[in-house]
Amino acid sequence: MGILIVDDSKDSRDLLKTFLKGAGYKDITTAASAQEAFEALGVNGADHRHKIPFKVILMDGVMPEMNGIEACRVIKADAHLADIPVIMVTAMGEQESLNEAFEAGATDYITKPVKKIELLARVRSVLRLHQEMERRKVREKELIETLKQLSEANRVLTLLSAQDGLTGLANRRHFDENFSAEWRRAMRDRQPLSVVMADIDHFKLYNDHYGHQGGDTCLRQVAAVIGQVARRPGDIAARYGGEEFVLILPDTPLEGGMRIAEEAAAAVRALRLPHEKSSAAPYVTLSMGVACMVPDRSKEMKELIERADRALYAAKRQGRNRVKAAAEE
Amino acid sequence: MGNEERIAVKVDADLKELIPGFLQTRHDDVAAIAAALEKGDWNAVYIMGHSMKGSGGGYGFDEISEIGAVIETAAKAKDAAAVKSGAVRLSDYLGRIDITYV
Ligand SMILES: [Mg+2]
Numbered sequence: 124m125g126i127l128i129v130d131d132s133k134d135s136r137d138l139l140k141t142f143l144k145g146a147g148y149k150d151i152t153t154a155a156s157a158q159e160a161f162e163a164l165g166v167n168g169a170d171h172r173h174k175i176p177f178k179v180i181l182m183d184g185v186m187p188e189m190n191g192i193e194a195c196r197v198i199k200a201d202a203h204l205a206d207i208p209v210i211m212v213t214a215m216g217e218q219e220s221l222n223e224a225f226e227a228g229a230t231d232y233i234t235k236p237v238k239k240i241e242l243l244a245r246v247r248s249v250l251r252l253h254q255e256m257e258r259r260k261v262r263e264k265e266l267i268e269t270l271k272q273l274s275e276a277n278r279v280l281t282l283l284s285a286q287d288g289l290t291g292l293a294n295r296r297h298f299d300e301n302f303s304a305e306w307r308r309a310m311r312d313r314q315p316l317s318v319v320m321a322d323i324d325h326f327k328l329y330n331d332h333y334g335h336q337g338g339d340t341c342l343r344q345v346a347a348v349i350g351q352v353a354r355r356p357g358d359i360a361a362r363y364g365g366e367e368f369v370l371i372l373p374d375t376p377l378e379g380g381m382r383i384a385e386e387a388a389a390a391v392r393a394l395r396l397p398h399e400k401s402s403a404a405p406y407v408t409l410s411m412g413v414a415c416m417v418p419d420r421s422k423e424m425k426e427l428i429e430r431a432d433r434a435l436y437a438a439k440r441q442g443r444n445r446v447k448a449a450a451e452e
Numbered sequence: 453m454g455n456e457e458r459i460a461v462k463v464d465a466d467l468k469e470l471i472p473g474f475l476q477t478r479h480d481d482v483a484a485i486a487a488a489l490e491k492g493d494w495n496a497v498y499i500m501g502h503s504m505k506g507s508g509g510g511y512g513f514d515e516i517s518e519i520g521a522v523i524e525t526a527a528k529a530k531d532a533a534a535v536k537s538g539a540v541r542l543s544d545y546l547g548r549i550d551i552t553y554v
Contacts, residue, residue, distance in 0.1 A: 131499075131503075132503040132506060132507055133477075134474055134477065134503060134506075134507035134511070135503070135506055135507045135510070137470050137473075137474075138467070138470070138507055138510045138511060141466055141467055141469075141470055142464075142466060145466035183506075185502060187499065214502070214505055214506045235505070235506040235507070235509075235510065236505075236506060236507065236508060236509025236510040236511075236514070236517050237509075237510040238510070239464055239466070
């Protein structure tokens with residue numbers, strides 16, 4: 124159990140030790156001064172681990188050199204020892220110093236001359252309290268650890284649920300949510316909102332020729348380029364469907380949307396990914412449609428997507444590998 | 453002091469082994485107090501009184517705690533007569549106790 128008795132009087136030490144032993148406590152250490160107690164505890168020492176882990180300290184009040192209150196204060200100031208409960212053992216007439224003792228961190232007190240029943244009751248209750256606190260500390264630690272794992276799992280889950288598994292861009296669900304949020308924000312701020320729809324030219328032929336794995340690799344490389352182009356805060360690049368991508372560009376007029384689309388188209392061309400079956404070019408290219416609106420209550424959100432989509436089909440009809448702006452409507 | 457009126461004291465049986473040593477130390481205290489007084493070592497007297505006060509009742513000897521308190525107070529006041537009378541009272545008490553372990 125590890126009980127430390129600190130008292131300058133041998134009679135008092137012997138008495139406390141005998142009562143405690145009689146009640147079945149083992150591991151009782153005695154110290155005749157604060158200094159001896161500090162040595163037993165390893166105060167300010169680096170070797171706490173080799174010391175007996177005391178569960179309670181019985182501390183005499185009046186001792187020559189350092190008194191019990193001062194000793195208690197020193198123990199409580201040591202982070203490794205601060206949790207060990209200290210019971211002050213003070214003579215009758217020293218009660219006025221108890222306030223000071225509690226301020227110094229004492230848990231409880233017993234008056235001298237010590238009564239066996241009182242001693243054992245106090246020690247038992249302090250030990251029980253200490254045990255309960257230790258148990259609670261362990262539980263709290265476990266709880267904090269569990270919460271940490273949970274929040275990490277949630278973070279990963281949220282990320283995964285918003286992400287397209289193949290390309291790492293935002294997925295369709297994330298796009299839908301963010302598009303309506305951006306639409307409302309643009310309406311509130313009366314700012315232009317641009318949308319770019321992009322399609323890999325003749326991707327079905329590409330897949331047939333290079334296989335599904337080749338197709339997946341192509342999608343990943345194109346997605347990486349598109350993700351880099353939509354890099355301002357608020358820009359969102361998403362995989363819209365099989366080989367279709369979409370960009371949401373807040374606070375961006377049509378010309379700005381066109382510029383970003385052209386940048387993406389050029390970056391994909393620059394990859395020079397061979398595409399033998401394409402009628403547009405011998406390498407992978409994009410067809411893109413750009414539309415822009417300043418949202419207001421008379422307009423519908425899906426209209427912006429539809430306009431970008433019509434521009435995309437216009438780009439395809441005109442021979443692919445190009446960017447088209449939506450016609451004014 | 454020939455009047456041998458005995459004083460019955462009940463002591464916790466757990467303490468049986470400690471009692472002879474405890475009482476011997478009190479006998480020694482009587483001599484030590486006298487010696488300290490001789491030297492004018494009030495602090496030593498004070499500590500002996502204080503220790504007696506703190507431990508006597510715990511061992512079952514409330515009278516020793518009372519005597520200790522008297523000696524402690526007297527030492528603080530540097531009252532040699534009161535210290536001596538305390539020591540006499542202690543010596544007398546020690547000579548008259550009959551202990552039963554309970
Ligand atoms: Mg003391």
